[in-house]
Amino acid sequence: MNVSFAAQLNSVLAALILLTAFGLLAQRRIYGLLHIFALQGFFLSVSTAVVGYSAGLHHLYISALLTLTLKVIVLPYILYVLIHRLRIHKEVEEVVNIPTTMLIGIALVIYSYHLTAPIRELSDFITRSTLAVALATVMLGLLMMIIRKKAVTQIIGFLALENGLFFAATSATYGMPLVVELGVALDILIAAFIFGIFFFQIRTTFDTLDLKAMEKLKEEE
Amino acid sequence: MLTQSPLELAIAAILILLATAAIAPVLSRRQNLLISFSFITSAVASLIAVFAGYAAVTGGGVESLVLPIGLPDLPFYLRFDPLSGFFVTIVALLGFMVSIYSIGYVKAFVGHRSVTRLVVFYCLFMAGMLLVLLSDDAYFFMVSWELMAVSSYFLVCFEDDQAQNRRAAFLYLLIAHIGAVLILLSFGLMAGFAKGFENFSGYTFSAMRDSHIPEGWAAVAFFMAFFGFAAKAGVVPLHAWLPEAHPVAPSNVSALMSGVMLKTAVYGIIRVGFDLLHSSDWRWGGVVLIFGLVSAVMGILYALLQNDLKRLLAYSSVENIGIILVCVGLAMIFKSFGMGLLASLALMAGLYHCLNHAMFKGLLFMGAGAVLHATHERNMEGMGGLVHKLKWTAPLFLVGCLSISGLPPFNGFVSEWLTFQSFLLSPALPSPLLNLLIPLGAALVALTGALAARCFIKVYGVTFLGHWRGEHDTVVHEAPWPMRIGMLLAAASCLALGIFPTFVIGWLDIIPETLLAAKISTSASASGWLWLTPVAAERASYSAPIIFIGILVIFATVYLVFHSRTTSVRRAPLWDCGFGKITNRMQYNSTSFSMPTRRIYGFLFNIKETVKYGSNQYLPMLNNRILYHLRVRDRLWQMCYQPFSDASFWLARRVGKLQHGRIQIYLLYSFLTLIVLLVFS
Amino acid sequence: MTKDIYPILIESLQVVTVLVASPLLVGWIRVLKCWSQGRSSAGVFQPFRDISKLFIKETVLAENASWIFRATPYIVFGATVMAGAIIPVISVDLPLSATADIIALVALFAIARFFLALAGMDIGTAFGGMGSSREMMVSSLAEPAMLMSIFTVSLVNSSTSLSQMALVLTSNPIVLRPSLAFALLAFVLIALAENGRIPVDNPATHLELTMIHEAMILEYSGRHLALLEWANMMKLFLFAAIGIACFFPWGIALKDNIGMLPAAFILLAFKLALIGVFIVVAETVLAKMRIFRVPEFLGSAFLFATLGMLSYFILE
Incomplete structure (x- = not known):
């Protein structure tokens, strides 16, 4: 596998990650969201491995493995169990309709491309072109958190955002130091548990996981 | 005749039109004679102007003249260059067809109302449009612009016994004048920076052309001119007058207004943007492009929802003006990055579309007039099945529908194709952001094209096909010969412009050459007249003649093969699914479509x-x-117009309180004013 | 002498291929479908029998059908055969291929659709109008996506001429391009919609409220119907051919290379067989969607095409 092929493969993977980010925005069913999320994690881990191979940085293999176990297996499993236990309504509700969301998404991709243009000029990594995709993934994750109503989908949006950050780190600087990555991974895992506990609490308090119910928490005038 | 120069010919045409307008009242007792005489003379004048315009473009030179009339120190400057020549050709060509058409169309009014006013203002309107294109100083330009606007106002309110018509005409006049004020201010700004502002020679376009305006002021001047002309062109959101005024005007006038009057505004934008102001920023082009895209998409969506045939056509003019502006905007963007060849391709697409739109929209409005003439109905919901009764109008109208929907081998497709080609070349721009954004514009243009096809299937399907949808059966009669000839000429030119684009482009190429110093005809017809290859043959090519002949040949072959057989054709009632009689109310109509x-x-x-x-x-x-x-x-009406109209009514009511009807109070006002003035002097 | 005859020869070979192979492709799809559903099939030649039967049968015209209704089958057939003479199917060295680039080809199909929709309106039944209205809705939504897809492909090949695209792709080393993959995805969705396949329209149904294409041609019979059916089969074949030329042209005969023709034929048959398998799998797996879900379906096609365009600039 030569370097140019690795670069091509990496850009294909970047395109797939972007596609899954849009898929998360468009998907209506909550289990479908989980599958797309797992797929995104898988692409991310393969991409990390490819970058690690082509740049000769072997600690990226560990990151890739970590991503694979955590984001493709463990987190989706936890969320699956959560959704199952909580008996969450399967249709995802969104605030903005899907075509508009897609158009906003396209605008965000163009904007991130515009933003990363100066960095692209400076960098000479083979991964420099994927930085825009990484930034776009972050923004799309944030967009997903904004437009969705249910708490679980917001978690998935948050995790997608984290995927984007991870991808950005890989493409801009060939990954963060291993210690940081391990720390982040642990954080995510713990966050998922805490979210789970919160969900149970929210549901026992409000009898729903719809975040609209939280609007009651403001002070009455 | 050919010894005269193009400018002299054009002036002769204008003089004939003005003379006709002057003579017309004399003949007002003999209405039929008046109609035949005046429309034949205006057709002759238009034909002369067509030759003049054609010669001006072919010759490629610049001809100017100073007429020592007008105000002291402000003579009228006239100038005839290829750009003016091209637009004169458009105006006069459609004017010629519509004048012939009018001989038949206007006769329908005889006996109902006097047509003298229609004839007079028709001639003045034509003359005004030609004068706008010839004028070479701001003062004369504005005089001609007003002549055009005011005479078209009187034409719009020709049938002034209905309040709706008067209201439409008033709205038209109002928006036209807001536009005119903006144009005037823009000219004032440009003149202010020109040499010779003190002794009035700064008002000439040549002085403006030579002046150097600072970047910021140039932008202000450009945008004032752009929005001023946009008000005339019906660019969204300044389009509100268009769907009101075009339906109520007589159809021959709507054909001219929609087909060519809007083009004078496009001419103004091109003249100011490419000729008078040199500096250009890509953002100017970007704004023009965005307004063009919004007009195109909104125009066609509005058109789709209309049930009134002429109103629908008016909205579709908004769409087409939008497409023309998209091309102009692209040309400005390419120009600002110094890509002359691509800029001239985009400009060529825009100019070609101007010509095409004049032809097919003129044809469609004339067809709508023929339908109106036949059925006395403008609402499509009350029509249907006219294809059986109007043996001439129906196929001619179909040609118009095919052309406007951008289907080969008709003319609409050529300009649409050129537009797409210039869009497809946008990746050559050095700006990464534009590279990503401009393709989205191309997608919108594609959406517009597809919606236009949908819209005109609705128009044709509901108006001409199916069963009669009206409540009562009316006697439908075909249009008289002059109307048929007018439509026939327009339809023929739609086909000719669609099949022989290389000749037209070769003829027009002088315009981008003078404005942008780049020509495309060397590459566009590099592989012979049969092939249109805008950049290079490997890049893209289109051959309208072969497609046309190919489809005809296959059609004929298949037809002949099957008609040598003896399978029979039998007429039978419609299949009614076994439910009994199908009524004409069961068919799809405009609303359901x-x-x-x-x-x-x-x-x-x-x-x-x-x-x-x-x-x-x-x-x-x-x-x-x-x-x-x-x-x-129209949601835009409530957003953009309602607040203004409410505010002005509120203000008017306040001011109205000053009015009492007692003469003493009025005298008191005058007296107080006098005293105040004396105090301040 | 052979030099002069060669263009005519290859052009006629092409047209004959299109005319003959398109019913075969449809027959193949039907056979596969029968197998997948456990039925016994009528064989790949059944479409030929259907068409020839229709040609012999009497033509029944509605009483108020106008000349538009009668001319439409010929125009549709003419435009489709014309498109078939332009799209490079077996060789890039096609004399007529310069007649229209892909944008003009789309417009050629648009002529056919325009007249079909008019014919649907002509007889004045509710079905005809419904079919026309829906067909135009689908096509107006497909158009922006189609253009975006074309845009992406033309970015890669810097041409909109199909022969040129095939030539550029075959003569350069194979590169993994996410942009082309996205464009292909978009193109597949558009092609399914344009050809009235599941999930947008069901070509086999005459169920009243779900018809689109069939509703427009409901009143046709005899030789008119035969021409329309044949044209429709050709359209499916030609969309497949466009897809092959844009995305998988490898194996197509190159300029002045008669020796490649047999191999080109075999490869073409192989690719078409695969496309047939794909269509059958897709139609078995998917259900026909509600008509107002089609905007979302085509919206996703537009999204894919746009992502293709973006990823060309961002990633390549």
């Missing part, structure tokens, strides 16, 4: 749909009467 559009793009409009069930008293299970009511309103 556009239902998917309302559903998908409904959020852009203010739509109110109510369904009432008038239930049967004895059998509540059977709803024997269902009333459906639909109201579609």
